[in-house]
Amino acid sequence: MKLIGSYTSPFVRKISILLLEKGITFEFVNEQPYQAETGVAQYNPLGKVPALVTDDGETWFDSPIIAEYIELLGIAPAMVPREPKAALMVKQIEALADGIMDAGLVSVREQARPAAQQSEAELVRQREKISRSLDMCEQLLQDGKISTDTVNLATIAIACAIGYLNFRRVSPGWCVDRPLLVKLAETLFQRESFARTEPPKA
Ligand SMILES: N[C@@H](CCC(=O)N[C@@H](CS)C(=O)NCC(=O)O)C(=O)O
Incomplete structure (x- = not known):
């Protein structure tokens, strides 16, 4: 494929x-x-x-x-649980992480415009989306809905979103007061699949 x-x-x-x-x-x-x-x-x-x-x-x-x-395709390991409601929860967390990526992307595109055309209000709006969503990720970890060593669609998506924030230097303070999210990112970034897909250095 x-x-x-x-x-x-x-x-x-x-x-x-x-x-x-x-x-x-x-x-x-x-x-x-x-x-x-x-x-x-x-x-x-x-x-x-x-x-x-x-x-x-x-x-x-x-x-x-x-x-x-x-x-x-049914190839192991499963990245989504079999039980329908648990699967829906994992997909909702994926949607949350995708939303962080979307907001990061909008911020990067906004900042790439000529300075006079950039909207500070729009940048703040996107930063707030990112911040609220990261807080929810931390809460999900605290509540045990996901754990720092879970490898599934939800945690992979979250770690990809954080990787993108790091890569584009969007919300550089994301790790402050979110210790479980830091641990999750550190754990997943060590995996070969993450090492092999690191974005190119600018
Ligand atoms: N919801 C889409 C978002 C994909 C997306 O926004 N991709 C960006 C690159 S990171 C893109 O191709 N943007 C081109 C465009 O918007 O014209 C997905 O999950 O695949």
């Missing part, structure tokens, strides 16, 4: 990690969605990465759907 993506996208990283953790071989097709000559739209009309093309020629997007597709 082919994963269409860019090395800096946290959504793509999440999918690469799921595939690596399950030992699924894939070809990485490097596409830059923000460049004019990008070929991404031939895989996803929304022009976003990731997209996954299977050996049967089916194309799947966006990243939560790709994650579900990968899980349907």
Whole structure:
């Protein structure tokens, strides 16, 4: 199968990690969605990465759907629990982590605009989304809904979101007063799948 993506996208990283953790071989097709000559739209009309093309020629997007597709292959280890409500909880945490990535991405795009066109109010709004969502992640850890050594879709997505904040230096104080989240990130960053998908140094 082919994963269409860019090395800096946290959504793509999440999918690469799921595939690596399950030992699924894939070809990485490097596409830059923000460049004019990008070929991404031939895989996803929304022009976003990731997209996954299977050996049967089916194309799947966006990243939560790709994650579900990968899980349907039934290859161990399972990244989503079998029990439906527990599975829904894991997917909700994935949505939370994806939302942190979205807010991080909006912040980066906003800061890339000429200074006079940047909106401080918009940057604050995005920072608040990130901060509230990170607080919820810390609370989920405190409540034992996930643990710092859980490796599943929820924790992988959270660690990818944190990796993106670190990479783009968005909300650099994210680790203050969130000790469990720090431990979770440290634990997952040590895994080979995370080491192999680190975004390139700027
Ligand atoms: N909800 C989507 C978000 C994907 C996304 O925003 N990808 C970014 C790269 S990190 C992208 O391709 N953006 C191009 C664009 O918005 O035109 C997913 O989970 O796959």
